[in-house]
Amino acid sequence: MAEQKKVFIFDDNSDILELCTFILEDAGYEIKTSSTSNDIIDQVTAYTPDIIFMDNWLPDVGGIDATRELKSHPTLKSIPVIYFSANNDVMALADQAGADGYLSKPFDIEELENIILKHLPK
Template sequence: MKSIYIVEDETGIRDALQLLLSFENYDVRSFSSVEMFNSRDKSVNPDIFILDVKLPDGLGTDICNEIKNDPQTATIPVMIISAHAKAENVINSCDADVFISKPFDIDDVLVKIENLTK
């Protein structure tokens, strides 16, 4: 079973993604803050990270850079989801594999996740 880590502070979006992705047979773990994400078990890595940009205690783009600069996680795809950030700003500030703007089409998200985790 493929696993997904979601860092999203909005409960509704986090819960909806967790539920929908669980129905698609993904093992989903979600975090509502940078601090919670950073205190995760780092001995296990997911097949993909999904990050919101604006978090209560930091930026998803910073997490993205940490993931991409760490040899343990550098090859794991990162999807950035944001209502605020413009795609080109995000692309310039971190090396995310795909950017999705909110509100998003869940079918589009699922296709992109499937493509990134092949």
């Protein structure tokens, strides 16, 4: 059995977190969620995920700043960050943040799984 891949989801919407956790645990991933991107470096270092989902609208430190912080960190910058948002400009926001990809909300289960497979190290 291959080692479980770890997914870290940042979103302040508990329904989204529950839904993603349910879908991804079912698909065999290990999940951690957080409703805030404060101390983003500490949070991510403590869990060392294989991939990160970052919501745009987070309290205090927004998704863009949090993503930029990760991407400027020497060891964490290699972790793919998928920006996800209901904003129409999600592609532009992901670009601005320096994210590796993006997912528009609402998304379907297949889209969620496909983007993970696309960005996870083989």
